[in-house]
Amino acid sequence: MGSNRVETGTSVRGRTRVGVRMKAIQYIEKGRPEIVELPIPQPGEGQVLVKISGVATCPQWDMHIMDGVPMAPGGKLEYPYTPGQPGHEATGKVAELGPGVTEFAAGDRVAFWQDQAGAKQGCYAEYVLADVGNLLQVPGFLEPQEIASLELAMCVQVSFDQIQNVAPIKDKRFAVGGLGPAGLVAIQLAKAHGAAEVIAFDPVESRRQLGAELGADRALDPTDEEAFPHDRFSSEAIDLAIDCVGFPASIEYLMGKTKDMVALFGVLREDVRFGFKHWCRGLHLVGYGTHNRGAAETALDLIVSGKLKLKPLISRTLPLESYSEGVALLQKREAIKVCYIP
Numbered sequence: 001m002g003s004n005r006v007e008t009g010t011s012v013r014g015r016t017r018v019g020v021r022m023k024a025i026q027y028i029e030k031g032r033p034e035i036v037e038l039p040i041p042q043p044g045e046g047q048v049l050v051k052i053s054g055v056a057t058c059p060q061w062d063m064h065i066m067d068g069v070p071m072a073p074g075g076k077l078e079y080p081y082t083p084g085q086p087g088h089e090a091t092g093k094v095a096e097l098g099p100g101v102t103e104f105a106a107g108d109r110v111a112f113w114q115d116q117a118g119a120k121q122g123c124y125a126e127y128v129l130a131d132v133g134n135l136l137q138v139p140g141f142l143e144p145q146e147i148a149s150l151e152l153a154m155c156v157q158v159s160f161d162q163i164q165n166v167a168p169i170k171d172k173r174f175a176v177g178g179l180g181p182a183g184l185v186a187i188q189l190a191k192a193h194g195a196a197e198v199i200a201f202d203p204v205e206s207r208r209q210l211g212a213e214l215g216a217d218r219a220l221d222p223t224d225e226e227a228f229p230h231d232r233f234s235s236e237a238i239d240l241a242i243d244c245v246g247f248p249a250s251i252e253y254l255m256g257k258t259k260d261m262v263a264l265f266g267v268l269r270e271d272v273r274f275g276f277k278h279w280c281r282g283l284h285l286v287g288y289g290t291h292n293r294g295a296a297e298t299a300l301d302l303i304v305s306g307k308l309k310l311k312p313l314i315s316r317t318l319p320l321e322s323y324s325e326g327v328a329l330l331q332k333r334e335a336i337k338v339c340y341i342p
Helices: 059-067 150-164 181-192 205-213 248-257 293-305 320-331
Strands: 015-029 032-042 047-056 089-097 109-112 127-131 135-137 173-177 197-201 218-220 238-243 258-264 284-286 314-319 337-341
Touching: 015 320, 032 047, 032 127, 032 320, 059 320, 089 127, 089 150, 109 150, 135 293, 150 181, 150 238, 150 258, 150 284, 150 293, 173 181, 173 248, 181 197, 181 205, 181 238, 181 293, 197 205, 197 248, 205 218, 238 248, 248 258, 314 320, 320 337
Parallel strands: 173 197, 173 238, 197 218, 238 258, 258 284, 314 337
Antiparallel strands: 015 032, 047 089, 047 127, 047 337, 089 109, 109 135
């Protein structure tokens, strides 16, 4: 991730309206997010102005920026941080169209299917400019908590597409490692894609309980050696798995239990050991793919049909002014995700 340094309270992109202001979150320095006032920008060509109705945390990103640590390995982080960032899992209404925009109409409900990133203002704000290609129209009956995290659902679906490029999921025994937000989405996607059995692993009991509520057939503690004693050569072994943690211990645990493939969704910051017992009988390790609109549309269809539920991931709904309180809940592992209503 490159530098996101922007002067405090300045407009990031586009024209602005004189005297018309909005509130946004801005990290002034490490550990110091504040409410700032910014001009409400006007959309340019290929853009719309979105009035945010809900924006959800991307927990690892929020906690990294709060702690002064770049999200991506080797990245650079400078403060003041871009206003509104790192907010990107958001939904709202189209408030104004830029010149020549025909894809949307004022009043349309929309959600971001991918992170705009870069030096653009983020979504921890009352309004944000959006390139039309980053939005999908969504049904008006969905509450903000049910659709704000469409971008996360798209990301996890990308890994499922990676898996299905190599092996079908239907009728397989499928495992999910780590029951943070991505893992809880992965349980539901595995079911939606036809897995015969979904086994979820997490050391935290409350997360295992939520995983079971969202469809896991078994939710087990990986630190308990008797919870799943089968290795990858057993008839009871897992067929396919996805790791949503990114730590070597979590990945190697799944590698030792899985016959065919482990997909790596969690951000990998350390090397993982691949040895003879994995090489023998051809275990596949699959890295992450590319964000794409097709994966987002698949995820949206599953949300609308009720096969993918994002609202249970939202532990608390807070006003934007309580941003620090929400991040503290994430840090203490007292929340899966927090949704802010500007």
